[in-house]
Amino acid sequence: MSDSDFKLTDTQRDHLTAALDRIIPASDRHGLPGAGELGIADFVEELLRANPAQQLGLLPALATFSELIDRCGGVDPAFEQIQEKEPGFVPTLVFHAYSGYYQHPKVMEALGIEPRPPHPQGYEMEPFDPSILDKVRSRGTIYREV
Amino acid sequence: MTDDTVDVLIIGAGASGAAFAWSMADTKMNILCLEQGDWVKSDDYPGIGHDWETRQFGDFGLSPNQRGRSEDYPVNDSESPIHASMFNAVGGSTVLYAAHFPRLHPSDFRVRTLDGVADDWPIEYRDLEPYYDLNARMMGVSGMAGDPAYPPKELPLPPLPLGKLGSTLASGFDKLGWHWWPSDSAIISEDYEGRAACINAGTCLLGCPQGAKGSTDVTYWPLAERAGVRLKTRCRVREITVRDDGMADGVIYYDGEGVEHHQKAEIVVMACNGIGTPRILLNSKSKHFPDGLANRSGLVGKRLMFHPYGLVRGIFPEPLEGYKGATGCCIISQEFYESEPSRGFLRGYSFEMLRGMGPVFTAISGMGSGHIPFGSDHHDGYASLWDRTAGMVIICEDLPEEHNCITLDPDLVDSNGIPAPKVNYRLSENSTRMLEHGVARGQEVLAAAGAVDFMTEAPLGVAGWHLMGTARMGEEPETSVVNEWGRSHDVRNLFIIDGSIFPTSGGVNPTNTIQALSLYIADTIKKNLANLFD
Ligand SMILES: Cc1cc2nc3c(=O)[nH]c(=O)nc-3n(C[C@H](O)[C@H](O)[C@H](O)COP(=O)(O)OP(=O)(O)OC[C@H]3O[C@@H](n4cnc5c(N)ncnc54)[C@H](O)[C@@H]3O)c2cc1C
Numbered sequence: 142m143s144d145s146d147f148k149l150t151d152t153q154r155d156h157l158t159a160a161l162d163r164i165i166p167a168s169d170r171h172g173l174p175g176a177g178e179l180g181i182a183d184f185v186e187e188l189l190r191a192n193p194a195q196q197l198g199l200l201p202a203l204a205t206f207s208e209l210i211d212r213c214g215g216v217d218p219a220f221e222q223i224q225e226k227e228p229g230f231v232p233t234l235v236f237h238a239y240s241g242y243y244q245h246p247k248v249m250e251a252l253g254i255e256p257r258p259p260h261p262q263g264y265e266m267e268p269f270d271p272s273i274l275d276k277v278r279s280r281g282t283i284y285r286e287v
Numbered sequence: 288m289t290d291d292t293v294d295v296l297i298i299g300a301g302a303s304g305a306a307f308a309w310s311m312a313d314t315k316m317n318i319l320c321l322e323q324g325d326w327v328k329s330d331d332y333p334g335i336g337h338d339w340e341t342r343q344f345g346d347f348g349l350s351p352n353q354r355g356r357s358e359d360y361p362v363n364d365s366e367s368p369i370h371a372s373m374f375n376a377v378g379g380s381t382v383l384y385a386a387h388f389p390r391l392h393p394s395d396f397r398v399r400t401l402d403g404v405a406d407d408w409p410i411e412y413r414d415l416e417p418y419y420d421l422n423a424r425m426m427g428v429s430g431m432a433g434d435p436a437y438p439p440k441e442l443p444l445p446p447l448p449l450g451k452l453g454s455t456l457a458s459g460f461d462k463l464g465w466h467w468w469p470s471d472s473a474i475i476s477e478d479y480e481g482r483a484a485c486i487n488a489g490t491c492l493l494g495c496p497q498g499a500k501g502s503t504d505v506t507y508w509p510l511a512e513r514a515g516v517r518l519k520t521r522c523r524v525r526e527i528t529v530r531d532d533g534m535a536d537g538v539i540y541y542d543g544e545g546v547e548h549h550q551k552a553e554i555v556v557m558a559c560n561g562i563g564t565p566r567i568l569l570n571s572k573s574k575h576f577p578d579g580l581a582n583r584s585g586l587v588g589k590r591l592m593f594h595p596y597g598l599v600r601g602i603f604p605e606p607l608e609g610y611k612g613a614t615g616c617c618i619i620s621q622e623f624y625e626s627e628p629s630r631g632f633l634r635g636y637s638f639e640m641l642r643g644m645g646p647v648f649t650a651i652s653g654m655g656s657g658h659i660p661f662g663s664d665h666h667d668g669y670a671s672l673w674d675r676t677a678g679m680v681i682i683c684e685d686l687p688e689e690h691n692c693i694t695l696d697p698d699l700v701d702s703n704g705i706p707a708p709k710v711n712y713r714l715s716e717n718s719t720r721m722l723e724h725g726v727a728r729g730q731e732v733l734a735a736a737g738a739v740d741f742m743t744e745a746p747l748g749v750a751g752w753h754l755m756g757t758a759r760m761g762e763e764p765e766t767s768v769v770n771e772w773g774r775s776h777d778v779r780n781l782f783i784i785d786g787s788i789f790p791t792s793g794g795v796n797p798t799n800t801i802q803a804l805s806l807y808i809a810d811t812i813k814k815n816l817a818n819l820f821d
């Protein structure tokens with residue numbers, strides 16, 4: 142049962158975005174944005190909307206993360222501490238971050254693939270060339286006669 | 288509600304039910320199939336959306352427990368290292384299967400005679416050979432004649448492309464002088480019988496929106512329905528009912544609205560797979576059959592075989608274009624298929640090559656294997672894996688053991704309140720040694736092909752997709768559930784046609800054999816119609 146009214150608050154969104162950027166940071170060398178910067182918080186929000194049961198796992202830990210940011214005076218120390226205080230939070234977020242990030246058209250393009258689903262265009266491939274089997278054929282049959 | 292009596296009632300519209308229904312249609316009998324799932328429409332498949340990979344963690348998951356749709360029944364597999372994987376819809380598990388379509392070897396039918404273990408089959412390779420050929424034409428099988436691991440066989444379509452990944456792996460086998468061959472695949476490499484050819488999109492394990500993969504909803508079912516077979520979806524069978532004389536007289540099922548029906552039939556045919564069939568038989572208790580229907584041998588649900596799988600992936604220095612091409616259908620190697628006791632185990636295994644992973648799977652599996660950390664090293668880790676993995680699964684012959692079994696769970700039920708199956712399964716010593724051998728040889732061949740690092744998993748926990756042995760065939764009523772043509776020894780108008788009836792498992796994917804057997808059983812029934820119940 143989806144929860145169509147669910148929406149992250151501004152604070153939740155900001156802090157989630159900050160955590161996502163710690164998980165997948167931007168890289169100039171690879172020409173890739175950070176996961177937060179790319180808007181993967183929207184992907185997580187949509188996921189929590191479609192699967193309200195997952196809100197229970199994520200939102201209380203996100204609230205603890207927010208408290209830690211206020212208390213420690215910054216995202217970096219809070220991100221260190223949340224891994225001790227709420228050991229499930231970062232692994233869950235890593236899974237969601239990887240899922241959302243690597244299906245994003247911008248990331249697909251940076252990986253060198255067309256930013257589209259596999260169907261209906263598919264991919265071109267060279268047809269099978271039977272000459273590649275010459276070596277295997279030369280060994281003769283290998284099954285047991287009965 | 289009591290429905291009109293039909294001549295033949297098939298339960299389950301998957302691989303076996305479809306082939307059997309099509310074959311029986313020419314008798315012009317009144318044939319009905321009840322299926323708990325629905326038709327899957329082309330645009331329901333994940334492959335047309337950006338989120339296609341993540342849907343394997345949701346509504347297109349391999350495990351019915353994960354999907355949790357009302358048409359799925361839960362399976363308690365907490366006491367098995369290998370977890371049940373199946374799909375419940377028209378087409379059954381062929382909706383999700385990889386469509387790797389090998390045959391058994393002639394030696395697989397003579398396991399006891401040749402190797403002194405398990406049992407011989409009551410039929411031989413040559414009995415099934417014409418039905419393998421027929422099934423290849425009906426399902427649309429691509430492949431290459433001349434495989435040295437098999438007696439000669441003809442296939443209607445040329446092989447699927449190997450691509451850079453396939454050729455790279457083939458070079459490793461050639462370097463070691465090991466057998467390999469392009470896979471027999473129930474995927475059409477060219478337009479065939481009104482179906483459009485495979486476009487190498489690689490989403491096969493989440494269903495094929497193109498209709499190129501031979502799931503039975505696009506192969507047998509349209510023909511069977513046109514020939515007059517009726518298929519009713521969203522109908523879940525609870526139990527088979529029996530007359531006073533101990534013969535089956537039909538089934539009790541729930542329709543999509545939950546209304547209970549009694550469907551009467553002259554012949555009942557079970558095609559619910561190696562878990563679903565024993566489940567319903569065990570749930571069909573009566574005064575004649577207090578331990579479950581057709582279970583006087585006590586073997587219903589016992590001798591479950593899965594094919595323990597191992598997974599070996601190599602990491603290569605170069606991109607392989609591995610996201611292109613049918614996921615599971617590339618190359619097979621049967622270098623270690625036939626028994627060789629000096630290896631430390633009996634019987635053998637196949638290697639089947641896998642394509643690479645899509646962008647999301649690359650990340651998730653790299654997370655699991657520790658190759659892709661989060662944080663500052665993330666992108667370097669990802670770049671080392673993306674489009675650089677290729678590997679194989681190891682499919683081990685599973686020998687039948689009575690403690691590996693399906694029973695009814697005392698607590699768990701499906702959405703109609705029918706008891707769910709429970710799986711108890713332990714990996715045998717023989718399987719463990721076979722897996723170790725396969726993982727080591729797999730790494731050897733990947734290294735020969737150029738791999739510089741490896742990721743391995745054995746047994747592969749998700750790989751409970753080959754379900755066999757739980758109502759075995761045989762000549763003796765004391766030691767088998769059905770005879771050599773699928774007829775129950777105890778109930779002469781009850782037939783079983785799915786993987787449950789395999790006496791042994793071989794070391795290849797079973798569906799081609801399941802369907803060849805169901806076509807063989809249908810033909811035998813047709814030949815014996817005059818004295819079917821004698
Ligand atoms: C992910 C995956 C990959 C696979 N890859 C391969 C492969 O490459 N090659 C290969 O050979 N095999 C493969 N398989 C296995 C293959 O799909 C099965 O061997 C084959 O589908 C079994 O056929 P069947 O007729 O026995 O059962 P199924 O095809 O599973 O069909 C059984 C049907 O019965 C229905 N049913 C069950 N109980 C009831 C009930 N009580 N009332 C009404 N209907 C019921 C189910 O809904 C289902 O539709 C794979 C399977 C999976 C899940």
Ligand code: SF4
Pocket residue numbers: 334474484485486487488489490491494495496497498499500612613614
């Ligand atoms: S690779 Fe071919 S068979 Fe597989 S999903 Fe794509 S079109 Fe279908």
